[in-house]
Amino acid sequence: MLLRVEDLHKRYGKEEVLKGVSFSLDKGETKVIIGPSGTGKSTLLRCINRLTEPDRGRIWLEDVEITSPKVNINRIRAQIGFVFQDFNLFTHLTALDNVRLGLIRVKRMSKKEATARAMEELARVGLADKANAYPAELSGGQQQRVSIARALAMEPKLILFDEPTSALDPELIGEVLAVMEDLAQSGMTMLVVTHEMGFARTVADEIIFMEKGVIVEQGPPEQLFRNPKHPRTAEFLRRITDLYGGER
């Protein structure tokens, strides 16, 4: 087991965003978390690399307890990639420098090594020719691909995707999903929050349906989409199909 989350709780003021979430992720597995907005999906991802501190519950990455106060969280984060909804590329750095920064400052690679490694990852997401472009000079889809390359370059054990296509124009979503699909097939372990049901259906090994801070149901995509056990799941799937026009 690569990742284990046990009884995670998080409260913002009066609102309890996570009310005891438990699940696990095996090496090489892709799990997709779906559910209505404001049900704690993003909070859950951010608790996993402790960008948000959970109130209660424990998380293990392999046999290291991430939630232990003794753990060096920077070293844990270097092993967990994070892809943000709004990319968050470093504005003042070129695509190449965005990918190189972690290699040089966290992994302590030489500049030459880091450059080679970064160029490899930029090529992998199809953007080797944009290495010297600043984020503002790239389309949203390209920016998100650079941010995926930035995460990949660190050779993470796991990548968390927080609605990676939600900020994109519809015509740019495909290029990002294609990169993610390649990644899943190459054996990367991924935990993806998304509203892209087509992607969820074809790429996920398992779907987790979350609502109001709890996991309502989880299972393989075929079963969850065809025969949801829980009426809430069925209701959500019906609504989102209306909204997004079904499979993409």
Place this chain on the structure above:
Amino acid sequence: MNLVFSWDWLPRLSQGLLLTLELTALSMALGAVLGLVLAVLRVYGRGPLYPAYLLASGYVHLFRGTPLLVQLMTIYFGLPTVGVRFSPFVAGILALTLNTAAYQAEYFRGAIQSVRAGQMQAALALGLSRLQAIRYVVLPQALRLVIPPWSNELIYMVKGSAVVYLIGVAELMGQAKTIAARTFRNFEVYIVVALFYLALIFVLTLLLRWAERRTHVPGLGMPGRV
């Protein structure tokens, strides 16, 4: 009216100009270092750093809330009472530095806070420590954004440094006073001195605008001048 200018004033005024430049450069540079530390503490001073946050905030309020002149007099005439004595030049540098640091801290703080929160998040997510994230991600952006307000402070300090003539530092204003007292050509001398300040500030403004263009990256600051 009969205006009389003299080339004889030039050596003194040039010396004064040089000293003004020295005072401004030194206090701006030292003030930038101190101001940057204060700003970082004011923005990130939480948890165990909270006392440092309070100290930094107190400092900024104290030095922005009192006149530069009072600060200068306290340092030069007040501190000897408790046995701390500085030369006029050192007292001048000290007062100007402590004063500008408080203002620069506020400019830096504004710039740091205008860097989007996602930048810090992304840096931490990569495994950078908070200090590394500040150093390699937040500050490079904040320092670019701070150039325009910082230019204002620099211009203010070129002129503000004139107060140190009161403790006997012979910078531009001090030299002008001396010449005026000897020649009784008050009007002419001060016109020339005004032109000296004007020229100095003009050159500095050009320099900073050049720096702003040099360090510009697309998507960061300078709206409308991409």
